[in-house]
Structure formats: C-alpha cells, structure tokens
Amino acid sequence: MATDLKETIRPVDSAAVMGLLPARPRILALGEPTHGEGALHAVRNELFRQLVEQEGYRTIALESDCLMGLLVDDYVTGLDDASAEDELDDVMTHGFSHEWGAFPGNRELVRWMRSFNAGRPASDQVRFAGVDGPLEITGAASPRQTLTTLHGFLAERLGTGLLPCSGDALDSLIGPDDRWTEPAAMIDPSRSVGQSAQARELRLIADDLVALLVAHAPGLIAASTPDEWERARLYGRTATGLLRYHFWMADTSPGRMTWLLGVRDAMIAANLLALAERGPVLVSAHNSHLQRNQSTMRMWDHPRLEWWGAGALVDAELGAGYAFLxxxxxxxxxxxVDAPPSGSVExxxxxxxxxxYLVDAGRLAASLGEHLPDARVSPWFGYAPLDPAQxxxxxxxxFVRDAEER
Known part of the structure; x- marks a missing residue:
C-alpha cells in the first residue's frame, strides 16, 4: 500500500497542481479542515505566490466578510504611502471578520500583495476579496451599509425618480442597527426582526434596487469606473442575501438552520462567480464550503444538517472551470490532535x-478500491477530518504532516 501511495504524491506547487487538472480553472479552491493554523497559511501563501508568478492568477479570496475585505483590497492596490505599517495594523483589524486579521499568515499575505503591486499598472495588480457575507455564527450585520450605499450609487447616476423610496424613508425602515445585530436571535428566532413588516418591505426595496442595476446596466457602466460597478453589484448581492438571511433567522420551522447555511453558501458562491469574471481566482475557505459533495454538520439540537456548499454550487455552474483541493x-x-490512526486516510x-505534499485524489481513491479506510474521529471540534467516501x-x-503552533 505504501509503495502505491508514494506514486500519488508530488510537491505542493503550481506546476503540480495544474498537472492534476485538464485546464487552468477559473476558480481554484483550496480547502482547509480547520481555521487559523499557521502551517496551512504558509502553504496557501506560497501556492498563491506561484500561481501569480507562473499561472497569471491575480485574485485571492478568503472566507471573510466581503464588505470588510474592500478595505484590504484598497490597501494592497493603493500605493500612495510607501511606509504603511501603521495603516496595515488598521487594515488587519478592520479588513477581516472572525478576528482573522490577527493571524500572522494573513498579515504576511497582505504585506506580500502590496509589495508585489508596487510599480505595476492596475491591470497587472493582485487583488484581495472576502467572499463570505457579513455574518457571524451569532448573528448578522444590519443591512444599512449595503442598502444605503447601493441607493446612493443609483441616485447619483439615475436621479431619484426611479428609486423605490427616498433615502430618508430607507433610513427609517432600517431603524436602529442593534435591532438587526441582536446576538440572541440565533438561538431565539423571536428576537430577530427579519420577518417584521419593515424587513419585508426592505426586501422588496432591495429587489427593486438590484433590478435597476440590471435594467440600466449599460448607462451605469458608462457612468462608473470598473471598480465602482463591481462594488455596486457586490452591495446589491449582499443586501438581498443579508435580508434573506435575517428573514430565516426569524423563522421557527424545522428547516431554519438548513436555510441559514444554504443562504450563506449561496452568497459565497455568487461572490466567487463574480470575481471569476475578471480572471482566475484562488479561494481559501473551509473544506465544507468548497467541496463538491453535499455538506453536513451537527449544531445544537440538530444531529445532522445537510446543505449544498459554495463549491458544489460553483461546480454546477462552471464544471471543469472549478477545481477543488x-x-x-x-x-x-x-x-x-495527535498522530492519526494508521487505518485512516490521514x-x-x-x-x-x-x-x-500534494496527493492525486483520483489515484489515491483508485488505489484504495472498494475497501475504504476508517473515518478519523477528531478529539477537537475545530478540526474536521477527511471523509474517505468523498x-x-x-x-x-x-496534506500537511504537522500543523505546529506559530
């Protein structure tokens, strides 16, 4: 068995990755079984560097807030201040969700991207994107930023006559932000405002605002820079997804959590597909978000939740244009998490x-045949082992042998 397995491995580099695939994918997904490990970030950063220098990749996307990520993108592409270490501190604090700006590997990535971009024309610069919605496990953001920014974009270019409401009316409907960010709403749907009369009206307004983006796209594109247009579309996607997420936060049916998981991954998938329009993308997120198979998890009183993750959704759209590691x-x-049992894949x-090293998953599966190894059981909830059936x-x-603390 060991001899056969040795024939399936190769170095983790861009040439080896491309050698596994029929063609360069529009979206190359690098999953991770846990978050925050420096050894995994180091492998990711080096692979992205090689993809940029050897394969023409120009965008990296992380499982982080898509709106906060705009601050990071502005930093790596805005080179007015050559000594920007103090600014970098602010970017790492406010440009990442889930406190992931504190991870050294993410800081190293952002610093390298800015250095790479120095002296390069905008068309050749590397770009950063968050692809997650403005969501946390304990709740979701107020829709204020997305709705008011989109409303302002349209009002400036179309005037106010076609807009479904005024800015003041929109502000009144949104109300205090803390109504939307109530942490208790994740556990207690009755604490959510997502199905209130105001929230239902906001969903209709958001839908109309996005419809205006579509109906007036030629004129809006002509009146905007490419980045302004791309960001307007991002705000539109995020506004509708966020309001949908809040709606299901307030739901009491058995399908509530499945809806919430599905809405989140649908938002990630839509953001990835939009990024792929400008060129090939490397995305780094949890394996459960990026795998082609249906995702599953246990949560609170739900012994098994099933939903289609972003990878499965993108794969259905792009086919061979999507690849998953x-x-x-x-x-x-x-x-x-100590040495894995010898009978597991790990x-x-x-x-x-x-x-x-990089493993040819198809050859590995073929070498194992019908007698699949046992599934590894992790003693730590934060690490999800491989599913041999997938x-x-x-x-x-x-495969990273030892994820050492950094």
Whole structure:
C-alpha cells in the first residue's frame, strides 16, 4: 500500500497542481479542515505566490466578510504611502471578520500583495476579496451599509425618480442597527426582526434596487469606473442575501438552520462567480464550503444538517472551470490532535515521508478500491477530518504532516 501511495504524491506547487487538472480553472479552491493554523497559511501563501508568478492568477479570496475585505483590497492596490505599517495594523483589524486579521499568515499575505503591486499598472495588480457575507455564527450585520450605499450609487447616476423610496424613508425602515445585530436571535428566532413588516418591505426595496442595476446596466457602466460597478453589484448581492438571511433567522420551522447555511453558501458562491469574471481566482475557505459533495454538520439540537456548499454550487455552474483541493493534516498537537490512526486516510498519508505534499485524489481513491479506510474521529471540534467516501470528488489533497503552533 505504501509503495502505491508514494506514486500519488508530488510537491505542493503550481506546476503540480495544474498537472492534476485538464485546464487552468477559473476558480481554484483550496480547502482547509480547520481555521487559523499557521502551517496551512504558509502553504496557501506560497501556492498563491506561484500561481501569480507562473499561472497569471491575480485574485485571492478568503472566507471573510466581503464588505470588510474592500478595505484590504484598497490597501494592497493603493500605493500612495510607501511606509504603511501603521495603516496595515488598521487594515488587519478592520479588513477581516472572525478576528482573522490577527493571524500572522494573513498579515504576511497582505504585506506580500502590496509589495508585489508596487510599480505595476492596475491591470497587472493582485487583488484581495472576502467572499463570505457579513455574518457571524451569532448573528448578522444590519443591512444599512449595503442598502444605503447601493441607493446612493443609483441616485447619483439615475436621479431619484426611479428609486423605490427616498433615502430618508430607507433610513427609517432600517431603524436602529442593534435591532438587526441582536446576538440572541440565533438561538431565539423571536428576537430577530427579519420577518417584521419593515424587513419585508426592505426586501422588496432591495429587489427593486438590484433590478435597476440590471435594467440600466449599460448607462451605469458608462457612468462608473470598473471598480465602482463591481462594488455596486457586490452591495446589491449582499443586501438581498443579508435580508434573506435575517428573514430565516426569524423563522421557527424545522428547516431554519438548513436555510441559514444554504443562504450563506449561496452568497459565497455568487461572490466567487463574480470575481471569476475578471480572471482566475484562488479561494481559501473551509473544506465544507468548497467541496463538491453535499455538506453536513451537527449544531445544537440538530444531529445532522445537510446543505449544498459554495463549491458544489460553483461546480454546477462552471464544471471543469472549478477545481477543488481538500487539505488534511496529520497532527495539531497544541489542540490535542495527535498522530492519526494508521487505518485512516490521514494515517496512511502520515506514514509517507515529507512535511507536506500534494496527493492525486483520483489515484489515491483508485488505489484504495472498494475497501475504504476508517473515518478519523477528531478529539477537537475545530478540526474536521477527511471523509474517505468523498476522496474521488476532490481533484487533489494537500496534506500537511504537522500543523505546529506559530
């Protein structure tokens, strides 16, 4: 078995990745089984650097707030201040959700992107994007930023005659932001305002605002820079998705959590497809968001939730234009994840030499045949092991032997 497995591995570099695929994908997805591990960030950063320098990739997207990410993109493409370390501190604090700006690997990525862009024309610069909605596990943002920005964009270019309401009326309907950000609403739907009369009217307004973007696209594009147009579309997608998310936060049916998970991943997928319009994208997010198979998880009193993740949705749209590399690790000792059982997929890979490598997932699945290894059970909730039954649905596996604390 070990001899066969050795024939499936190769270095983690852009040439090896492209060698696994029939053509350069429009979206190359690099999953991760846990968040925040420096060793995984180091592998991601080096692969992105190679994809930029050797394969023409110019966008990296992370599982972070799509609106906050605009601050990061402005920083890496705006080079007026050559000594911007103080500004970088602010960007890392306010440009990432889930407190991921504190991770050294993300800081290194942003610093490298800005350095790469120095002296380059805008058309050749690398770009940053968050693709997640403005959502946290405990709740979601107020729709104020998305709705008022989109309303202002349209009012400036179309006038107010076609808009479904005035700016003052929009502000009144939104009301205080803390009504929308109530943390208790995730556990108690009755604390959510997502199905109030005002929220229902806002959904109709958001739909009309997005309809104006579509109906007047030629004139709006002519009156805007490419970035202004792209961001207007982003605000439109986010406004409608966010209001839909709030609606289901207030729901009491058994399908509530499935809806919330599905809405989130649909927002991620829509953002990825929009980014791919400007060129090939490397996206880094949890394996469960990027895999082709249906995703599952346990949460609170739900023993098994099932939904289609962003990867499955994008794959259905792009086919061969989407590629997925799952990531697995051998150990995360500082989290109590010790050497994997020898009978698991991770255990078989852990027995091979090397700190990290790329595995041909198709050849690995073929070598294992019908007798699949046992599924690894993680002692730490923050790490999701590989599902042996899903190996063949990945294009490759990035295996990191030891995720050491940094």
């Amino acid at each position: 799952a990531t697995a690790v051998g150990t995360i000792r500082h989290q109590g 255990g078989l890979l852990y027995a091979l030499p090397g700190d990290h 190996l063949a649905a990945a294009d490759g596996i990035v």
